[in-house]
Amino acid sequence: MKLDDVTELLPESIQEIAHLIGYPAALALVTTFGGTTLAVAMAVTDKGVANFQYLAEAIGQREAEILTRHYGGDVLYIPRCYTALQELRDRELCRRFDELNAEHSANWTVQQLALHYKLADRTVWRILKRPSRLAVPEQPALF
Structure with missing residues (x-):
């Protein structure tokens, strides 16, 4: 999965974070912490160091720094970035x-998916039939 393929569907806060640490790390952040409030520790106290390590394990040392x-x-x-991840x-x-x-x-393929x-399977069929959320709408003919 590449989060940068659906940038337009991401909340502004995650776009800002992705700009700082990159989309792969931002995806790891959302996957691990999505839907929660994260205290970004200064890594000064023992608890802060432990919180920093937890963050670093999720997104990488450099990105956590x-x-x-x-x-x-x-x-x-x-x-949670539900729409983008979906x-x-x-x-x-x-x-x-x-x-x-x-x-x-097609029936076997849908069953496997x-x-x-x-x-x-009805949900899979519905997904296969709908256009992308980022698809450009067709312009009506002028004549």
Whole structure:
């Protein structure tokens, strides 16, 4: 998954964080801490060092240092980024459908994808039929 493919669907706070530490680390941050409030420790006290280490394990040492320099002492809400992550999942599902469907029936492929993504087969069909959230709408003809 590449979070930078769906930048327009990300909250501004995560776009700012991604600009600082990169999209892969921002994805790790959202995956680990999404939906929670994160106290960005200064790593001065024992508790601060432990919190910093936990952050570093999730996103990387260098990235944790950058976040600490920029937000140290602050409390950040890390959004879940549900819409962006769902769009990434749906794109991956469609890509895998195209690959598998080249050698198998559509029904078999949908069943396999439903099992893999833990979705109902009807949900997989719905995903396959809907346009991307970032698709450019067609312009109506003038004549």
